[in-house]
Structures are given as C-alpha cells and as structure tokens.
Amino acid sequence: MTPGELSEARRLDALHKLNLLDTPPSAAFDRITRMAASMFRLPIAAISLTDADRQWFKSRVGVEHDSIPRLRAPCGQVAESSTVLVIPDLLQDDYFRDSVLAASGIRYYAGAPLTTTDGHCLGAMCVLGTEPRDTTPEELTALCDLAGMVMAQIELQHALGRVDAVSGLPNRNQFIDDFHDLQRDAGEGEQRLAVLVNLATHNQLAHAARAMKSSYLDELVTEGARWLRAEIGSGPRIYHVATAQFMLLSPAGETLDSWLPRVERKMQAALAIARTRYVATPSAGVVPFDVGHDDSLAVLRKARSAAHDAIDLPTHVAVYSQDEDALYQRRFSLLGDFGAALEGAGQLRLVYQPRINVVSGACVGAEALLRWEHPTLGAVGPAEFIPLIERSGLAQATTAWVLDAALRQQCAWRRDGLALQVSVNVSAANLVEPAFAASVAACLERYDLPADCLELEITESAIMEQPVKAHATLAQIAALGVGLAIDDFGTGYSSLAYLQKMPADVVKIDQSFIRDLAGDPRQQALVTAMITLSQELGHRVVAEGVETAPVLDFLRRAGCDEVQGYLFARPLEAEAFAGYSCPISTSALRVPKLTAPPRTTAVLPE
The missing domain is CATH 3.30.70.270 (Reverse transcriptase/Diguanylate cyclase domain)
Structure with a gap:
C-alpha cells in the first residue's frame, strides 16, 4: 500500500467511525447550510462528506439528490488536499468542465475542508452558484468559520465530548x-x-x-x-x-x-x-x-x-531534548525501513569473521554477521539496528532471512570444495514460535543440506524469557540433529543448572570478558573457571573478541578450544573469506592458510 493509499484508508476509517453517512437530516446542520447560502447569496449550499466513490450530503439547500459520484467532484479534491478550493467558473477549468456539476448547470464552487482534530478531512462545507463569480477574502474566512461550526456539531453529536468521564477533567x-x-x-x-x-x-x-x-x-x-x-x-x-x-x-x-x-x-x-x-x-x-x-x-x-x-x-x-528525540525518531524510522530491506534486494548481506582452533591453529569456521546498507543513510551498524529488530515483530522474519542467506552461501562454498557448517543466531521470538523447528528443517531440505551442517546460537536471556517454551523448541531442534551453541555466555544468568539442562555443544564467552583479560588477574580467574566448568559439562568453548597476542596466549594456556577476533581478521565478504589466510604466526601458535573444511557461524548481531 502506497503512502497515499494508506492516508486515504485512514481518512475513510475516521469518516465511517463517526456513523454520519446515510443518516436522517438534522436541524443543527440544516441551520448551517441555510446560513451559508444566505451569507453568499447563492442558491446552493451543502455539507458534503467524501466517501470512497461518492459525495454524500449530510445537509443541503437547493439540491434535489442526496449524493453525486466522487469522480471529478470538487469536494473530493478538498478532501484529498485538506485545503480550501475556489473555482470561479467550472466551464473555464480544464479538469472540472466535464464534471457532473458543470453538466447540471453549476458554474461557481467554493469549499472549505471539514477536518478532524487528528487531521483527517471528512469532506467540505461548500457553496455553489449557477453564474461565475469572484470570492472575497472575507467570504473565504466566513466559509472556514462555517466549516468549523460543522465540525464542532459533529463532535458534539458523536460523543467526541470535551470532558473525560473518569477523571472529570477536560480531555x-x-x-x-x-x-x-x-x-x-x-x-x-x-x-x-x-x-x-x-x-x-x-x-x-x-x-x-x-x-x-x-x-x-x-x-x-x-x-x-x-x-x-x-x-x-x-x-x-x-x-x-x-x-x-x-x-x-x-x-x-x-x-x-x-x-x-x-x-x-x-x-x-x-x-x-x-x-x-x-x-x-x-x-x-x-x-x-x-x-x-x-x-x-x-x-x-x-x-x-x-x-x-x-x-x-x-x-x-x-x-x-531535541537530540534524544531525533535519536528516537531515527530508530523508529530505521525499524520501518528495515521491513522494506527484508522484502527487497541489495540492502542486506552477510559478512564472515574467521574462527580459529587454538591447538592446531587451523581456521575452522567463520561467524557470519548481518550488515545493512541503507539506500539513503548508508551503512547502518548492527549495534544500532539489531536491538531494534529483536524488540520488534521483525525478529522472526530477520532470522528467516539470515538462515536462508547463510545456507545459500554454504551451498556455493560446497560447490567450490568447502563443506561448511552454518550457525544462525536466533532471538527470543524464534524460541516461542510454534513452527520454528519445522521451518529450520524446511530450509535445510530446500538447499539439500544435512542437519549436522547447521548450528543455532541462542543467548541465555532469550531462553529465560519463556524457559518452558524455549526448552521445548530447543529439544525439537536438537532432535533434528542440528547443533546448538550458547552465545554471549556470562552476560545473562550463567547458572550451572542452566548449562546442565541446555542441549548445547558450544559455549561462546562474551567479548566483554576477553578484551582486557591480559592485565586483570581477577578476570583471568573468572574466564579460567568459565572454560573449565563448560568443558567439564561437555561443551566446546569459544572466546570472542580476541585482539592481542597476550590474550591469545593466556586462552591457549587456559585450555580454550576456539577463538575469534580482530587479531585474526575483521569480518570478510563471502568471496574474500574463501581465500582467507590467517596473519598470526607465533612460536605458541602458527595458523596456516584455510585448509580444513571450515565451520561457518551465521548470526544477527556482531
């Protein structure tokens, strides 16, 4: 639906809610039309309401019929523009000379909009004549005042009162x-x-x-x-x-x-x-x-x-605060634009960041990150748009888009000789979606991929929003043979009972625990405990946000299984990732060019 169509739909909804169309004559409205005809010294005046395909007259003077077609009716143009319209001579107007009014002998028209407090124009307070004439500014002011009187009467008669019934205060x-x-x-x-x-x-x-x-x-x-x-x-x-x-x-x-x-x-x-x-x-x-x-x-x-x-x-x-308000309006605008990005082409893409095995030094996978190139704003960072999406009704559709794009890319890599495992981050909305496991299975079938090539990443907080439904969904996914990973571990509940119940293969320690690890003994003790406990419960451990060699060396000594971060590579385009060669080479860890089949992790946030 275009913006114009949406505006018209809302206008018609406002009109129909007032229950004015096809109602009996009213003395209150008739007094206003008689006053209009008298003030302008014209034979015809009407309160005209613009329906989808007709102009219906709530009150009229000098008119036999109670409605005319909306096509080429001047009152319809008033309703569309919400502005005063004056036509000195219909026969001299290129658009209206072929209208029903002109054919019936009408030459002059003036109409003022009947506008609700919400800005919806219902129609027009209009006066008409059989001879061409000019209009003075004083007459236009009077016509607008009469339109205001009509709207006041509409509000009065249709329970749009001025005092709230509960508080007793003006509304x-x-x-x-x-x-x-x-x-x-x-x-x-x-x-x-x-x-x-x-x-x-x-x-x-x-x-x-x-x-x-x-x-x-x-x-x-x-x-x-x-x-x-x-x-x-x-x-x-x-x-x-x-x-x-x-x-x-x-x-x-x-x-x-x-x-x-x-x-x-x-x-x-x-x-x-x-x-x-x-x-x-x-x-x-x-x-x-x-x-x-x-x-x-x-x-x-x-x-x-x-x-x-x-x-x-x-x-x-x-x-x-104008700055805070502008930021909020930007967020609201981005959320509206993201729906179009999902439906269109060219705005969204996935980029890939390598994951490195700490022991062998091999590149064993990649985390795929969602990126958005807005048509007018340019690149919009995931830290800005992902939280908005996860709190909106677009979360499920976004996961579906990422899942499809990641598996489609996996097929392309497999044709080039790289058998890749894909992991997609899912939101809380996905975990309570009744048919989510079935949709995952359908996507795998669509690309003819085995279930064990896919891994889903779930945050602790997403599970705890509705734990009973979430665990039921995760059990269905695990039954398919799809792998599961706990993302951002340490930022949510992080209880041992939670780890024990979760059917996960991987625990990813959040980057907030990793980046300043080298110089903080207390942080080192905490991360060591996370790694040990997770592995003793049967999980592989991945550390996110590794940016320096000392941090990498500590994680190797602490027994961490895999690492990722800017120390190895920033997120790469799909084509660049296929030819990736890790730049890190130390006595403790030598990482060769990508030689083993990598595991790819596709997630929403960075």
Whole structure:
C-alpha cells in the first residue's frame, strides 16, 4: 500500500467511525447550510462528506439528490488536499468542465475542508452558484468559520465530548482547542511550558490490567486527577490527554528556572504516594514551546517523549531534548525501513569473521554477521539496528532471512570444495514460535543440506524469557540433529543448572570478558573457571573478541578450544573469506592458510 493509499484508508476509517453517512437530516446542520447560502447569496449550499466513490450530503439547500459520484467532484479534491478550493467558473477549468456539476448547470464552487482534530478531512462545507463569480477574502474566512461550526456539531453529536468521564477533567480534544486559542490570543514571540504527567509505565498498566480488578485503572486515574487538582489549585488548567496521562500549560511569564524545581518537588510527592498505594512509577516531561509556532500535537508528542526519558532519572522529571528525540525518531524510522530491506534486494548481506582452533591453529569456521546498507543513510551498524529488530515483530522474519542467506552461501562454498557448517543466531521470538523447528528443517531440505551442517546460537536471556517454551523448541531442534551453541555466555544468568539442562555443544564467552583479560588477574580467574566448568559439562568453548597476542596466549594456556577476533581478521565478504589466510604466526601458535573444511557461524548481531 502506497503512502497515499494508506492516508486515504485512514481518512475513510475516521469518516465511517463517526456513523454520519446515510443518516436522517438534522436541524443543527440544516441551520448551517441555510446560513451559508444566505451569507453568499447563492442558491446552493451543502455539507458534503467524501466517501470512497461518492459525495454524500449530510445537509443541503437547493439540491434535489442526496449524493453525486466522487469522480471529478470538487469536494473530493478538498478532501484529498485538506485545503480550501475556489473555482470561479467550472466551464473555464480544464479538469472540472466535464464534471457532473458543470453538466447540471453549476458554474461557481467554493469549499472549505471539514477536518478532524487528528487531521483527517471528512469532506467540505461548500457553496455553489449557477453564474461565475469572484470570492472575497472575507467570504473565504466566513466559509472556514462555517466549516468549523460543522465540525464542532459533529463532535458534539458523536460523543467526541470535551470532558473525560473518569477523571472529570477536560480531555485531549479540549486541550487541542485551547492550545489553538492560546496561539490566537497570546503575544508575538511568547514562550510557555507544557508539562505531561504520566502516572505509570506501559508495562505497569498492562500488568495491572491482567492482575487487578477492572476498577483498578479507574481508581488510579481518579486519584491522580484528584491529587493534581489539589496540587495545582486554581492555576493552570489540567487536561486528561490519554489513559493515564495529564497535561498542563504554564501561565505566562514562567520559565524553566522558575517552574522546573516546583515540578520536581511535586513529582517526589507523587512518587511517595504511588509507591505506597499503587504499583506505578509516575514521571513528568517538560517542553518549552513558542506560542504561535508550535503545533499542539507536536508539543504533546514531545512531552510524552520527555516523560518516557524521565522514568530512569532520579527526579523522574525530564526536559525535552531535541537530540534524544531525533535519536528516537531515527530508530523508529530505521525499524520501518528495515521491513522494506527484508522484502527487497541489495540492502542486506552477510559478512564472515574467521574462527580459529587454538591447538592446531587451523581456521575452522567463520561467524557470519548481518550488515545493512541503507539506500539513503548508508551503512547502518548492527549495534544500532539489531536491538531494534529483536524488540520488534521483525525478529522472526530477520532470522528467516539470515538462515536462508547463510545456507545459500554454504551451498556455493560446497560447490567450490568447502563443506561448511552454518550457525544462525536466533532471538527470543524464534524460541516461542510454534513452527520454528519445522521451518529450520524446511530450509535445510530446500538447499539439500544435512542437519549436522547447521548450528543455532541462542543467548541465555532469550531462553529465560519463556524457559518452558524455549526448552521445548530447543529439544525439537536438537532432535533434528542440528547443533546448538550458547552465545554471549556470562552476560545473562550463567547458572550451572542452566548449562546442565541446555542441549548445547558450544559455549561462546562474551567479548566483554576477553578484551582486557591480559592485565586483570581477577578476570583471568573468572574466564579460567568459565572454560573449565563448560568443558567439564561437555561443551566446546569459544572466546570472542580476541585482539592481542597476550590474550591469545593466556586462552591457549587456559585450555580454550576456539577463538575469534580482530587479531585474526575483521569480518570478510563471502568471496574474500574463501581465500582467507590467517596473519598470526607465533612460536605458541602458527595458523596456516584455510585448509580444513571450515565451520561457518551465521548470526544477527556482531
């Protein structure tokens, strides 16, 4: 679906939710159309709603039929553009001279958009005449005012009220209207502050909805509103803008220096109440804005962003940061773009980093790493995009892409005489996927590869998210004959019971334990224990992040089975890896050119 199609679908959804189409006449709307015809001294006026294929008239003066086709209807263009449209003479307009209106004798048209607070244009408040005419600026202003009256009536009649039923406070719609009034009435260049108070985190609300009685959230909101009214007093107006979120605007003349300390004191009091009476963590986001320049919804979004940032701060209050906001928007944009990268071609690829056997010095495999070349941003590092993917609904599709690409590359290497084992890192989402083991078997069958050529890498934290389902999936995979490896060992739970239950062949010690190993006796003792315990439980041990010869020498003496890192090679393109020759040659370890069939490890993160 293109952006235009998506926008139109959302507009139609907003229109249909209001239940206005094909409803009986209403005196309230008829008064507005009569007023429009009278003010313009024209025979025809209508409140026109743009459906998928027709213009339907909620109210009309001087028109017999209640709808016309949308094709070449001026009101349809108003709905598409959300702007005022004036056609002095339809017969002189190249596009509209062949329209139904022109054929029926209409020569003049003027329409103002009927726009919801969410920015969806429902149709137009329009006036029409049988003779060409000009339009004055005063008439256009009046027509827009009439359109505003129509939208106010729509909101009133369709339960888009102004007061929240639970908190008793003005709601989001009222905040938007009051913000617009502030922009109109305030002085040029005036600055204000917006403060959003968030009563609880998203996870806390979700857990409460599952564990507590249905009235719990209502009680939290009612108590929060009561507390805010008591603390704020008769000063700024408080708005209930979302389920557990409240917004207020500072009076004129307040600054960050004067208001921020008060907000921080109030939040400390709110935290004390929440900790004793509710499972909730309040936070507040503060946004300075210029009256007349900043949009109400933009201020609301920025305040929510700041309130989210405040959760981890000692004061639980954060001032909006443009840099943090830009970073968050970049992440959100990257996540959206990654879906297209999975479906298209040329953006994603795998690169390979050699794995070295410590005893023989042979290159025995490679870790394949996912890389992304964004069409406009260029290379996006895995440390930036992989965590986003693993927390999103794209994790399963990404694993499928990497698995397919790694096995396809394995086939190519086998045709050149290299029989390679491939290991793909899987996420927590894969371990709870009902048909994951079956999809792995299908991929192996598609490329006519044996099960023992594949190894899957799993992090400890991924297993512990839902251990029962994860262990069931791992048992199914092991039954296929596919190898299993524990990735990033030492950064998660790392319990002996966990190691004992896990049907793994390999333990990979995380690079955070390896990089500064040479000069840290305590770290050396810890890594030695990891290696010994893992091997005694029947696992091979791989050390990641080896960058210096002293670290390599220590790992050899400690009995580590395999190593990898920049000491040997940075990640290589597939073609370069096939001809790789290890540059390290010492008295303790001599590594020849790739001679043995290597084992390739394909993983998502670096």
